[in-house]
Amino acid sequence: MPSISFEKVNKKFGDVSVVEDFSLHVEDGELLVLVGGSGSGKSTILRMVAGLESVTSGTIRIDDRDITHLAPRDRDVAMVFQDYALYPHLTVRDNLSLGLRLRRMPTAEINRRVAWAADMLRIESLLERKPKQLSGGQRQRVAMGRAMVREPLVFLFDEPLSNLDASLRARMRIEIGGLQRRLNTTTVYVTHDQVEAMTLGDRIVVLANGRIQQIGHPIELYRNPINRFVAGFIGTPPMNFVEGNLHRENDRVFFVSEGLRVQLPAERLPGSVPSKAMTLGIRPEDVTLADGKPTSGGAGAARLSGRVLLVERLGGTSHIHFDVGPHRLMAAVSGEDPPAVGDTVGIEVPSERVHLFAADGNALARAE
Amino acid sequence: MRPVVRAGLYAALTLAALTFIYPFLWMASSTLKPPFEVGSLALIPHDLTFENYRIMWSRAPFGRALLNSVFVASTITASVLVLGSMTAYAMARLTFPGRRVLNAVTMGVLLVPGQLTLIPLYTLIVQLGWIDTYTALIVPYLFNATAILMLRQFFLQIPQSLIDSARMDGMGELRILFTIFWPLARPALAIVAIFTFMGSWNEVLWPLLVVRDQQLMTLPQLLTVFQLGGGAGTLGVSLAAAMVLVVPVVVAYMFLQRYFIESMAGAGVKG
Amino acid sequence: MMQRPRPERSSMRAEQRSAWSLTAPYAAFLLAFAAYPVFFALALVFMHWDLVTPPSFAGGDNVRLLVTDARFGRAVLNTFVFLAIHLPLQIVTALGLALALNRRLAFRAFWRATFFLPVVISGAVVAILWNALYATDVGLINNLLAKLGGSPIPWLTDPSIAMPAIAVMVTWKNVGFYVIIYLAGLQYIPQSCREAIELDGATAWQRFRHLTLPMLLPQTILVVTLSTINGFQLFIEPYVMTGGGPLRRTYSVVLYMYTNAFSYQKMGYAATIGVALALIIGAVVAAQRRVIGTAEAA
Ligand SMILES: Nc1ncnc2c1ncn2[C@@H]1O[C@H](COP(=O)(O)OP(=O)(O)OP(=O)(O)O)[C@@H](O)[C@H]1O
Ligand SMILES: [Mg+2]
Numbered sequence: 001m002p003s004i005s006f007e008k009v010n011k012k013f014g015d016v017s018v019v020e021d022f023s024l025h026v027e028d029g030e031l032l033v034l035v036g037g038s039g040s041g042k043s044t045i046l047r048m049v050a051g052l053e054s055v056t057s058g059t060i061r062i063d064d065r066d067i068t069h070l071a072p073r074d075r076d077v078a079m080v081f082q083d084y085a086l087y088p089h090l091t092v093r094d095n096l097s098l099g100l101r102l103r104r105m106p107t108a109e110i111n112r113r114v115a116w117a118a119d120m121l122r123i124e125s126l127l128e129r130k131p132k133q134l135s136g137g138q139r140q141r142v143a144m145g146r147a148m149v150r151e152p153l154v155f156l157f158d159e160p161l162s163n164l165d166a167s168l169r170a171r172m173r174i175e176i177g178g179l180q181r182r183l184n185t186t187t188v189y190v191t192h193d194q195v196e197a198m199t200l201g202d203r204i205v206v207l208a209n210g211r212i213q214q215i216g217h218p219i220e221l222y223r224n225p226i227n228r229f230v231a232g233f234i235g236t237p238p239m240n241f242v243e244g245n246l247h248r249e250n251d252r253v254f255f256v257s258e259g260l261r262v263q264l265p266a267e268r269l270p271g272s273v274p275s276k277a278m279t280l281g282i283r284p285e286d287v288t289l290a291d292g293k294p295t296s297g298g299a300g301a302a303r304l305s306g307r308v309l310l311v312e313r314l315g316g317t318s319h320i321h322f323d324v325g326p327h328r329l330m331a332a333v334s335g336e337d338p339p340a341v342g343d344t345v346g347i348e349v350p351s352e353r354v355h356l357f358a359a360d361g362n363a364l365a366r367a368e
Numbered sequence: 369m370r371p372v373v374r375a376g377l378y379a380a381l382t383l384a385a386l387t388f389i390y391p392f393l394w395m396a397s398s399t400l401k402p403p404f405e406v407g408s409l410a411l412i413p414h415d416l417t418f419e420n421y422r423i424m425w426s427r428a429p430f431g432r433a434l435l436n437s438v439f440v441a442s443t444i445t446a447s448v449l450v451l452g453s454m455t456a457y458a459m460a461r462l463t464f465p466g467r468r469v470l471n472a473v474t475m476g477v478l479l480v481p482g483q484l485t486l487i488p489l490y491t492l493i494v495q496l497g498w499i500d501t502y503t504a505l506i507v508p509y510l511f512n513a514t515a516i517l518m519l520r521q522f523f524l525q526i527p528q529s530l531i532d533s534a535r536m537d538g539m540g541e542l543r544i545l546f547t548i549f550w551p552l553a554r555p556a557l558a559i560v561a562i563f564t565f566m567g568s569w570n571e572v573l574w575p576l577l578v579v580r581d582q583q584l585m586t587l588p589q590l591l592t593v594f595q596l597g598g599g600a601g602t603l604g605v606s607l608a609a610a611m612v613l614v615v616p617v618v619v620a621y622m623f624l625q626r627y628f629i630e631s632m633a634g635a636g637v638k639g
Numbered sequence: 640m641m642q643r644p645r646p647e648r649s650s651m652r653a654e655q656r657s658a659w660s661l662t663a664p665y666a667a668f669l670l671a672f673a674a675y676p677v678f679f680a681l682a683l684v685f686m687h688w689d690l691v692t693p694p695s696f697a698g699g700d701n702v703r704l705l706v707t708d709a710r711f712g713r714a715v716l717n718t719f720v721f722l723a724i725h726l727p728l729q730i731v732t733a734l735g736l737a738l739a740l741n742r743r744l745a746f747r748a749f750w751r752a753t754f755f756l757p758v759v760i761s762g763a764v765v766a767i768l769w770n771a772l773y774a775t776d777v778g779l780i781n782n783l784l785a786k787l788g789g790s791p792i793p794w795l796t797d798p799s800i801a802m803p804a805i806a807v808m809v810t811w812k813n814v815g816f817y818v819i820i821y822l823a824g825l826q827y828i829p830q831s832c833r834e835a836i837e838l839d840g841a842t843a844w845q846r847f848r849h850l851t852l853p854m855l856l857p858q859t860i861l862v863v864t865l866s867t868i869n870g871f872q873l874f875i876e877p878y879v880m881t882g883g884g885p886l887r888r889t890y891s892v893v894l895y896m897y898t899n900a901f902s903y904q905k906m907g908y909a910a911t912i913g914v915a916l917a918l919i920i921g922a923v924v925a926a927q928r929r930v931i932g933t934a935e936a937a
Contacts, residue, residue: 098537595770
């Protein structure tokens, strides 16, 4: 059964290196999500698997077969494009079947597969239409159908949902996830939307500047980001960062910055830690407001006080922006009765949930 | 607009329109008149006669010329579309060493006046032994820089993902061009087809240089030779010969005038 | 372990290969029918060649002959006479018709198509047709004049009238083409500009003079350039209608070039005329642009 492995893959456009030293093993049946900012090389990696972009050095294998230099048609992979890439002059049926006809598959088998995909995607009634006559979501389905009928070894998705509106995107996300689990086809899914990454991925690969930052299960990336980039990228709303220094008193270690002092769990810090130019990371959802319910923090929680600047009510939860000294932080709190702008509130940050990053961005203390 | 102005405007337009149409109508009617009646302004012939056509047809091989014209113009048009779009596709969508040069040279070709290359092209045809062949009429027109640049411009607008998708479906470049790009490029192809065909259909200087055998002459050339050689004799006969060239064009123009205007005006500006 | 970058085979190379095979015919064509003729034209300037005996080196003969050749000078002069009438006439008629068409009209497409009709007709046909229209005794135009009480005019046989007559005919043939150019330009004049100048209380003439005309300058430059180039290509009209006469007053440069090549078998001299013509066109177009440019700045 198909797995994909990348061995030290590099890609240069001219002199510009866009993917560096990319090594990764995608398990059979796995849905692996590639996330990263714009220009981080996600599409390039996907296109190298598809054979649409040449590989500068390194090897890509599907199972044990070296496909690094094969033409796209010989790789047995199928791709769903961001703009769907449906052939505008062909009907949905012809769009689905063209790839199979070009491979000279018997008509009966083509019809069977088209019917199967149309049924799974609930697009039977659209088969005789042209792409222009479809809604965005329907086009999306046809694009997936075109990949499915090929029954390829590997699915590749390049930001397939980014042209859809928010609610449709959420629906299609669930559908893609369900479909992939049912078909159990090895899949690489590119997105810059970290919610999509968290909800869909068996594992997530975070990329920056063509390099892998971290690979792991979504929750692991959320709990233990390996560096400041991953910490900022994974999780919504994004993590708060505060610049400051470490301060040791006896056995205890504090993170100190103007107007703010947080005790850190000393036992989880490495023995020799630099103390200057550190960054403290606090997830907004880890922050609790002290004047609400009884705090969960107890002894291990740092108490701060801040002035509320802005309240965004999202319904069930609210985002509270506030100043602590010169620092601007955000808390995501539940409840329908958030504090008002201008209020001074008590804030608790459980010290075992904070993240600490050294000057080079690497994580020192991690939540458990 | 005030009603007076409006009336004046329509009167002026009608007069202008008559200036452009009336000569052609007069020409058509003159071919159906006996010689003594030709000078009259009236469009309806007094004595309807097809004599002019009979004389014209019997004195020079106009039927053959019509076939020659159709053959030459169609071949050139097919080539400009097929070979031209292959070239334009590569220039627009494939990366290869030499692409920039090809682009630059193609634009440069448009700046070279035809008069500069006319004589050396003629001597080339003579040396190749192509005088009095269809080859001489066709080969120098197999490619057209204006057409290539127009098609290239159009091909640049087609999304890359369609090409990617087609490649993953297993198509080669030619197949992508003819099964994906062509259906999408129909308007551009139509525009190129019209100005190429019309350019060839109306061309007269080049055939005058390289063809002397009446059997190989295209319509405009035979018409010119017929007129100058005095073969026509009367005005009615020479206008009848001109009708053979005009009627197909006018019929096509009536149905496709929007495309004709877009095509010939566009090509003129670019070429 | 170091892994040496492997040369890129596969898709990239395949793409290059297909690109080269797709463009090879065109490249060959360019060499044979574009590059070679340009260079050979320059070479022919220094050759005597009658296409029968082998070419011989001519040195400066052809160039010397050209600068002293009264017939060539006459042909160039004729072209300037042609342009002096044709250019203003072409601009005024094209602009006038375009302005009329740019109003809200019934049957707009019809009017446009009518004006464009002569553009799609072969120059040979137009020449033959106008030969008939201009005919002194049975011609349509003189018949019309007679109806209006005028006396017949020898359009193509009077040396001072023949070239202007041809200029009028060429204007008639091409005006539809330039109407389209001006119409496209008129579309680009923003509605807000029109409204602004109207609020400023401009009369129709002032609007035309201070808004429309300046905004159409790029189109006017195009019209001047294209009809100048076209004027230097004058061939079939004098060839069919006057044979270059009367008194060589309608002889054109291309007609002279054609005659040298086709009738006199003087390839070197014909090519020299072609090269000179290309240079003259380049110089005239450049000069026109400069004049129009300074006129605009003033
Ligand atoms: N054909 C190309 N030639 C040169 N540079 C390229 C080419 N394609 C991509 N790049 C560059 O490679 C880098 C990675 O591009 P890539 O498309 O893989 O990014 P991405 O992560 O998919 O970004 P996005 O989220 O915006 O789609 C970018 O800096 C881009 O400019
Ligand atoms: Mg991308």
